[in-house]
Amino acid sequence: MSAPVERVGVVGCGAMGTGFAVLCARNGRTVTVVSSSPATVSRGRQRLRESLERAAAKGKLPAGDLDAVLDRLSVTADLADLAGCQLVLEAVPEDLDLKIEIFSQLDKVVQDPDAILASNTSSIPIIRLARATARGSHVVGMHFFNPVSVMPLVEIVASLLTEDRIRDRAQEFATTVLGKEAIVSGDRAGFVVNALLIPYLLSAVRMLESGFATAEDIDHGMLRGCGHPMGPLALVDMIGLDTVGAVADALFDEFKQPLYAPPPLLSRMIDGGMLGRKSGRGFFDYS
Known part of the structure; x- marks a missing residue:
């Protein structure tokens, strides 16, 4: 039986990556965010802080919880810092070559053989990303919607290689931990919504x-x-x-x-x- 997901990695610090990272940290998970370069790390930290400050200003996050949530968030420019993660979500722009390169690297650096490697892609078939790894059975789509903090839905996409239990673990994390509603889509470009x-x-x-x-x-x-x-x-x-x-x-x-x-x-x-x-x-x- 797989251990509960407590350590989460996020590749990409744009709107989707930031939203997912903050949501995970607000729900008690330790989160490591990988920014695109050393020069963007401080900007990534600021983006995470601003997201939490906006939530606190709107009364969606108790002001006293802000520092505790921030303490669970870290930003780095080194993918190797995701070695201990149990779930990693790729949230970079819709560029197939870029995503394939990231999944190839994640396959090498993520040490837990049972870790979930997920993509937030809104259109690219998951099997194309799974084939960039030696563990295609653990690659799944988790397509969140913008803004992540507000939109209730996530699409769970399993490729022909994805194990049923990995799909189910990803769906359970999205619904039970993050409080989202999930629909399951076949692995075709655009999935259901797009x-x-x-x-x-x-x-x-x-x-x-x-x-x-x-x-x-x-x-x-x-x-x-x-x-x-x-x-x-x-x-x-x-x-x-x-x-x-x-x-x-x-x-x-x-x-x-x-x-x-x-x-x-x-x-x-x-x-x-x-x-x-x-x-x-x-x-x-x-x-």
Whole structure:
């Protein structure tokens, strides 16, 4: 029987990695976060602190608990510091080559032979990452949604190589420890949510591109006509145009269906650095 997961590793200190790390630490786990380089370690620590301070300011974290949670969080630039982890979540950008390289390295540095190696990928088939290791049976997808602290869902994705008990351990950790709701998806690009969501978002981009309606009217139509909490173009801006483009590319590569092909407008905006909220400008202006 596997030991309970107490030591967690996170590769990547962006929005998803930070959110997952903080959630684990708030639920009593010791967490080591690997940042991209020594130069970004201090920025990673600051990002973790700011996330906790925001939670405390909103009354979601008792002020007296902030230091205790911070004490359970550490940031490093060395993957070797994840050697003792029982679960490692990769949360780097949607770049297949980068993710394969990380899983290849994790296979060498994580010492526990029963450790779960998980990916937060939103689109890449898990078996492609599993094949980068000598323990494909222990590789699983754990796709959280942004912001991790707020969104209740996680998709659990087992490849053809994943052992059932590893899938079940990952799901139990997400639900019992982190308090999330889980759905189980087959190992196909986009999984459940993005395979349905991305064609909808791309359709909104195509509608804008064709001149059929303005961005404001497209989003207002879905807000007021369908009761959606956010319009599709505002949602693309929040996710990041580059991320939406990468997921669309992965879906099109898998299924070869036109509805998954990124529209030229999306591609040109990505080329121009108009990535949405994180760049200050996307389909709407955030400057």
